[in-house]
Amino acid sequence: MDIENLVKMANNIGQFFSAEPDINVATDGVADHLKRFWELRMRLAIIKHYQSGGAGLSDISKAAVAILAAEQEKLVNAGNG
Amino acid sequence: MAVRDCDLGTPASDSSKQVTLEIDGFRVTVPEGTSVMRAAASVGIQIPKLCATDSLEPFGSCRLCLVQVEGGRGLPASCTTPVAEGMKVCTQNDRLADVRRGVMELYISDHPLDCLTCSANGNCELQDMAGAVGLREVRYGYEGENHLKAEKDTSNPYFQFDPSKCIVCSRCVRACEEVQGTFALTIDGRGFDSKVSPGQNQDFMDSECVSCGACVQACPTATLMEKSVIDKGQPEHSVITTCAYCGVGCSFKAEMKGAEVVRMVPNKDGHANHGHSCVKGRFAFGYATHKDRITKPMIRQRITDPWKEVSWEEAISYAASEFKRIQAKYGRDSVGGLTSSRCTNEEAYLVQKLVRAAFGNNNVDTCARVCxxxxxxxxxxxxxxSAGTQTFDSIRKSDVILVIGANPTDGHPVFGSAMKRRIREGARLIVADPRDIDLVRSPHVQADYHLKLRPGTNVALVNSLAHVVVTEGLANEAFALERCEPESFDKWKTFVSQERNSPEAMEETTGVSATLVREAARLFATGGNAAIYYGLGVTEHSQGSTTVIGIANLAMATGNVGREGVGVNPLRGQNNVQGSCDMGSFPHELPGYRHVSDSTTRRVFESVWGVTLESEPGLRIPNMFGAAMEGSFKGLYCEGEDIAQSDPDTQHVHAALRAMECVVVQDLFLNETAKFAHVFLPGASFLEKSGTFTNAERRISPVRRVMPPLAGYEDWEVTQLLSNALGYPMNYTHASEIMDEIASLVPTFTGVSFAKLDQLGSVQWPCNEQAPNGTPTMHVDAFVRGKGRFMLTEYVATPERTSGKFPLILTTGRILSQYNVGAQTRRTANSIWHSEDRLELHPHDAENRGINDGDWVGIKSRAGETVLRATVTERVQPGVVYTTFHFPESGANVITTDNSDWATNCPEYKVTAVQVTKVTGPSEWQRSYREFSEEQQGLLEQRTATVD
Known part of the structure; x- marks a missing residue:
């Protein structure tokens, strides 16, 4: 997957949810959107990118991908990842 | 069924008060306001008539429908005389017979007596009336002054005008005015010199005529007649079916001779179109039997190989083996499929079922992705x-109409006519569009406000409209607080009230005067029933979803949801966009818009389909391209779509298709995508299949097979063959069985069946136990989600910015005569109206660049370059250029970028920064396209046949 494009897409999602004044609600909104609409290999690619520094990701997108990364890690640890 | 319709003479009255009268001794009870003619016809008494027809308001000119009313004076025309309580009417007596015969004598004395060779023979109202009144002689003779040598106008490709047969009943003129709203026809001259005249005494082709066919349909003689009827004769039976063009979904009678379509006539009882049509649905059906149709399956190993015609068995077996090979080598998720908005619900359902059950993944998407x-x-x-809230008829009760990012008179012409009719009746109109679309100003229609915004600033405009509504106290607080989430409403009010969202603050961004925005917002909020209609000018942006949300916010805040005359109305581009989405064509949703992660829903499908379903969303079309370029997506089953032409950033799409190892295209023609295909499975046109389409108002309408499939199979049968070859059995024997399965699985479809559609004609979903006859208006007492949800819609400028290098904004759209990628309409005479895509640019921009009308111009963006001819026009504003995308060689999508909607990846077709310069030859891409296209055409012509 073209990581540059995925970063751009994630940031675009982040921009929409940034209008939400509560940062936690906004971050959850981005994370939920990624889970509901991004195919697994896209999510894994953005998680990998985040884990190697997350260059280019906006703050809110980075925080949202962090949620996905944590959930993915749990799944892996549970043997379902 | 019979070809000829019953004509009750005048339109129905919608009064709830009943009136009882006596006609020829029979008691008749009809709604108040009904004409005597219609009341008589309702009990089977046919009063002779010529100028009256039930699609038009009564005119009272032919004097044939005179009746005698007891106690009344003279002989009133029954078409213009309303019924009255206790009225006693006589429709037949000697006096009336004498008058009628006299009238007919006059008509016939100036009419060619060529009935036996006339194209209307057997279906001519003048002929019928001569018989009905018992005309036996014409005392005036035939030698007097007459119009018998009047010259025919054959300029229109689809119908001819023979004034020698005209009886000047004005039905054509009135149809053009009342039904179509174009006002292209008039009666020129007075008395004997009166004649029907297109425009200023012009040919039909040179006039304002839009070839909708309403005049031809209204003509009682052979004066206006379809050329297909002149060539082939009168049809002998008809079948009601649904148009396969735009999202209006007009009902048509396919009038047939055996298995040949003679003409398509809009169905008077059609719930979406009420007997009206446009040039595409009415006339442009010849593509179905065009010589370019490919009717034999073909395969090849590489796209540089000539095609090989093979049997269905071999083609299906090859495709299945390739998909299996690819999945074995690259993994289960390396293949996917695309459903089509040009195919039926049943076909879309089956393709997504194949992807989910046979491929075992959710890599299914549809062209709604890009619209x-x-x-x-x-x-x-x-x-x-995920659907519009109203019926099309709802507009009859609208007081204010806001059209944003839609061009109904071109894109949805039949609904455009209904909209114009309502505006002529007094509804107010607000148009938000960068261009001067026809609705802004056309005969008897003028927008109260044209908010001529800059492309890409929809959200800014909608926010500033909302700002005015809230800060000026115009919101319907009672509605919003009762029907919506109070917290989200409060939060939204705080957001839109911020000064940065005011029309004044947004003026520089949108380019629209703050005063105009304020006035338009006040009109919208206080003008009565306010309805919003929008199209791809809203959705095809990087903030497409945000604007849709903003529109819904605006409707909820002003209480304009949940009753007739209001609502949020997406005008869907293609005939079955709504249906293909309903049928689970998106990679994250099962049929009925239920997320694949919902285990309860999955279990329901799993129990019927007998497989375990994937819970992760699949790839969207652009993601498929991305994965193909990366090497993890290798096989695609593409039914009825032409992604190589329709999707943005053409060079990227072509590279992705080349990177795949098996592309299976199922289509009528060797379209652009098929040039990259390894398997071609011949498709069936809408005339060759059974099924249903769902239009923009959620109306499910029957598609009925009127001729056998040219290649032997309906499309759903081909999908079934492929599924079986892949190892997932499907055993449907008719499309109705697929709908039965859909009804068993989708809660909003539980009451839908082919039998129900036969009974009702069409039905709007939800159609279930709670609403057995469907749901015309949604969200009446409560929103489907319970409480309406306001969401915050921050304006974010598109990343596509103008610069010194790319100083103009290109936006794209469609035109009346062509449809989408043009695969169908380019293969009809519609190309006479639009034979090439052109670039519209403003005179200032043209002058600055030394460009004259008709010059070849290069359009260069950050993505690519193409060349078109220029049309210099003030329809576009300075700084904005516009083109259509109906011809592949135009390469409109070579220049569009890969920017897309943040939520859905819908491409941003509507905003591309470009530079335009005068050039002398085609672009590099066009040269290579032509070379590739010719090579592929050669490979098609070299195809070897191994089957009969």
Missing amino acids: HSPTGYGLKQTLGE
Whole structure:
């Protein structure tokens, strides 16, 4: 997957949810959107990118991908990842 | 069924008060306001008539429908005389017979007596009336002054005008005015010199005529007649079916001779179109039997190989083996499929079922991805259902109409006519569009406000409209507080009230005067029933979903949801965009818009389909391309779509298709995508199949097979063959069985069946136990999601910015005579009206660049370059250029970028920064396209046949 494009897409999602004044609600909104609409290999690619520094990701997108990364890690640890 | 319709003479009255009268001794009870003619016809008494027809208001000119009313004076025309309580009417007596015969004598004395060789023979009202009145002689003779040598106008490709047969009943003129709203025809001259005249005494082709066919349909003689009828004779039977063009979904009678379509006539009882049509549905059906149709399956190993014609068995077996090979080598998720908005619900359902059950993944998508996917997302989030809220007829009760990012007179012409009719009746109109679309100013229609915004600033405009509504106290607080989430409403009010969202603050961004925005907002909020209609000018932006949400917010805040005359109305581009989305064509949703992660829903499908379903969303079309370039997506089953032409950033799409190892295209023609295909499976046109389409108002209408499939199979049968070859059995024997399965699985479809559609004609979903006859208006007492949800819609400028190098904004759209990628309409005479895509640019921009009308111009963006001819026009504003995308060689999508909607990846077709310069030859891409295209055409012509 073209990581540059995925970063751009994630940031675009982040921009929409940034209008939400509560940062936690906004971050959850981005994370939920990624889970509901991004195919697994896209999510894994953005998680990998985040884990190697997350260059280019906006703050809110980075925080949202962090949620996905944590959930993915749990799944892996549970043997379902 | 019979070809000829029953004509009750005048339109129905919608009065609830009943009136009882006596006609020829029979008691008749009809609604108040009904004409005597219609009341008589309702009990089977046919009063002779010529100028009256039930699609038009009564005119009272032919004097043939005179009746005698007891106690009344003279002989009133029954078409213009309303019924009255206790009225006693006589429709037949000697006096009336004498008058009628006299009238007919006059008509016939100036009419060619060529009935036996006339194209209307057997279906001519003048002929019928001569018989009905018992005309036996014409005392005036035939030698007097007459019009018998009047010259025919054959300029229109689809119908001819023979004034020698005209009886000047004005039905054509009135149809053009009342039904179509174009006002292209007039009666020129007075008395004997009166004649029907297109425009200023012009040919039909040179006039304002839009070839909708309403005049031809209204003509009682052979004066206006379809050329197909002149060539082939009168049809002998008809079948009611549904048009396969735009999202209006007009009902048509396919009038047939055996298995040949003689003409398509709009169905008077059609619920979406009420007997009206446009040039595409009415006349442009010849593509179905065009010589370019490919009717034999073909395969090849590489796209540089000549095609090989093979049997269906071999083609299906090859395709299945390739998909299996690819999945074995690259993994289960390395293949996917695309459903089509040009195919039926049943076909879309089956393709997504094949992907989910036979491929075992959710890699299914549809062309709504590139048009109305933001509608699906935005309306689901706010209102709770991914669909428009109204019927088309709802507009009859609208007081204010806001059209944003839509061009109904071109894109949805039949609904455009209904809209114009309502505006002529007094509804107010607000148009938000960068261009001067026809609705802004056309005969008897003028927008109260044209908010001529800059492309890409929809959200800014909608926010500033909302700002005025809230800060000036115009919101319907009672509605919003009762029907919506109070917290989200409060939060939204705080957001839009901020000064940065005011019309004044946004003026520089949108380019629209703050005063105009304020006045338009006040009109919208206080003008009565206010309805919003929007199209791809809203959705095809990087903030497409945000604008849809903003529109829903505006409707909820002003209380304009949940009754007739109001609502949020997406005008869907293609005939079955709504249906293909309903049928689970998106990679994250099962049929009925239920997320694949919902285990309860999955279990329901798993129990019927007998497989375990994937819970992760699949790839969207652009993601498929991305994965193909990366090497993890290798096989595609593409039914009825032409992604190589329709999707943005053409060079990227072509590279992705080349990177795949097996592309299976199922289509009527060797379209652009098929040039990259390894298997070609011949498709069936809408005339060759059974099924249903669902239009923009959620109306499910029957598609009925009127001729056998040219290649032997309906499309759903081909999908079934492929599924079986892949090892997942499907055993449907008729499309109705597929709908039965859909009804068993989708809660909003449980009451839908082919039998129900036969009974009702059409039905709007939800159609279930709670609403057995369907749901015309949604969200009546509560929103589908319970409480309506306001969402915050921050304006974010598109990343596509103008610069010194790319100083103009290109936006794209469609035109009346062509449809989408043009695969169908380019193969009809419609190309006479639009034979090439052109670039519209403003005179200032043209002058600055030394460009004259008709010059070849290069259009260069950050993505690519193409060359078109220029049309210099003030329809576009300075700084904005515009083109259509109906011809592949135009390469309109070579220049569009890969920017897309944040929520759905719907491409941003509407905003591309470009530079335009005068050039002398085609672009590099066009040269290579032509070379590739010729090579592929050669490979098609070299195809070897191994089967008969």
